[in-house]
Amino acid sequence: MSTTLARIAQVIESRKLENGGDPAKSYVAKLFSKGDDAILKKIGEEATETVMAAKDARASGDASKVLYECADLWFHSMVLLAQFGLTPQQVVDELARREGVSGIEEKASRAE
Numbered sequence: 001m002s003t004t005l006a007r008i009a010q011v012i013e014s015r016k017l018e019n020g021g022d023p024a025k026s027y028v029a030k031l032f033s034k035g036d037d038a039i040l041k042k043i044g045e046e047a048t049e050t051v052m053a054a055k056d057a058r059a060s061g062d063a064s065k066v067l068y069e070c071a072d073l074w075f076h077s078m079v080l081l082a083q084f085g086l087t088p089q090q091v092v093d094e095l096a097r098r099e100g101v102s103g104i105e106e107k108a109s110r111a112e
């Protein structure tokens, strides 16, 4: 996994209130202090903003906003993972497990 993602995941973990995170000084600690609903609201917002940025990019030919919105979405997904005691490495491991398995074949195997 990218060392950048691993480093950010560590910082996110350190922002948990039980690890000394201070909601007055840290955006992530503030999200943790608000709980599941606040984190899920951000995921919904960032996912919607990603969709809108992609639609705009098609119209304007400028895809840079798609990058920024995907970064926001990834970041907030990392906060969500931490909230549930999960890590980005586990997501990477799941993707690795799926590597080489066609989505079409996987869906067909579920239909049986």
Ligand SMILES: N=c1c2ncn([C@@H]3O[C@H](COP(=O)(O)OP(=O)(O)OP(=O)(O)O)[C@@H](O)[C@H]3O)c2ncn1[C@@H]1O[C@H](COP(=O)(O)O)[C@@H](O)[C@H]1O
Pocket (backbone or CB within 6 Å): 008, 011, 012, 015, 025, 026, 027, 028, 029, 045, 071, 072, 075
């Ligand atoms: N990567 C990020 C990151 N990306 C986005 N954001 C914040 O996520 C929020 C995104 O929300 P919006 O775009 O909707 O902007 P907003 O209207 O200001 O947000 P809200 O008030 O609605 O929450 C903004 O406040 C951004 O600053 C981030 N905040 C923190 N990080 C990382 O997390 C680390 C720890 O941050 P703190 O806990 O704040 O120290 C930082 O060093 C960074 O590495």
